[in-house]
Amino acid sequence: MRILIDLHLHTVFSGDSSIQPETIVEQLHAHPLVKGAAITDHDSLRGYLRTCKLAEPYEDLIIVPGVEVSTEVGDLVILGIDEETVFPKSLASLLEVSETYGGTIVIPHPYRSMGLHGLAEEIHAHAIEVLNPTATPKENKLARDLAKRRNLPGIAGTDAHSPSEMWTVYTEVEAELSVDSVLASIRKGFVKSHKAIRIHPNYGR
Numbered sequence: 001m002r003i004l005i006d007l008h009l010h011t012v013f014s015g016d017s018s019i020q021p022e023t024i025v026e027q028l029h030a031h032p033l034v035k036g037a038a039i040t041d042h043d044s045l046r047g048y049l050r051t052c053k054l055a056e057p058y059e060d061l062i063i064v065p066g067v068e069v070s071t072e073v074g075d076l077v078i079l080g081i082d083e084e085t086v087f088p089k090s091l092a093s094l095l096e097v098s099e100t101y102g103g104t105i106v107i108p109h110p111y112r113s114m115g116l117h118g119l120a121e122e123i124h125a126h127a128i129e130v131l132n133p134t135a136t137p138k139e140n141k142l143a144r145d146l147a148k149r150r151n152l153p154g155i156a157g158t159d160a161h162s163p164s165e166m167w168t169v170y171t172e173v174e175a176e177l178s179v180d181s182v183l184a185s186i187r188k189g190f191v192k193s194h195k196a197i198r199i200h201p202n203y204g205r
């Protein structure tokens with residue numbers, strides 16, 4: 001099935017976001033298209049754990065565990081680790097932790113500030129974030145080129161830190177409605193990145 005999912009969201013547990021886990025679940029439930037979110041708080045799984053719990057009653061929603069670690073050399077997103085552990089600031093150690101837990105490594109906004117820039121060419125990764133509204137169109141274009149060059153899947157995430165920033169881009173994943181299936185499909189490249197279509201409020205009237 002086709003699942004539309006925002007793969008980069010920050011909750012209040014990030015420390016610099018105003019998004020409550022309740023808001024994520026309420027909006028996903030109400031959203032006509034986007035039914036999934038990866039919770040990628042800075043260095044913490046607490047927002048994911050809370051959001052996951054709140055989403056339990058809704059069978060059509062999918063909440064992917066994630067973390068965005070501010071390493072010494074730039075940000076790295078790891079999806080698929082759902083147990084609390086220490087996320088080291090050293091990139092090499094972090095990649096080892098990800099390997100141990102079977103994480104799916106995504107290079108977020110490689111050419112924005114806090115991006116990995118040149119390192120994004122060489123580090124082990126499973127996907128590149130090629131559409132992030134907090135990066136400029138040029139930075140996103142460079143990220144798309146990087147994904148092509150490295151032959152890695154390109155994904156989209158809003159990097160939202162406030163409710164109005166959520167769901168403005170999303171990733172279309174061809175998968176079953178489970179975290180494992182979504183992550184496997186991301187790794188296999190069964191993904192497309194999209195900007196949300198803004199429907200005019202008077203449309204159809």
Ligand SMILES: [Zn+2]
Pocket residue numbers: 008010040068159
């Ligand atoms: Zn972020």
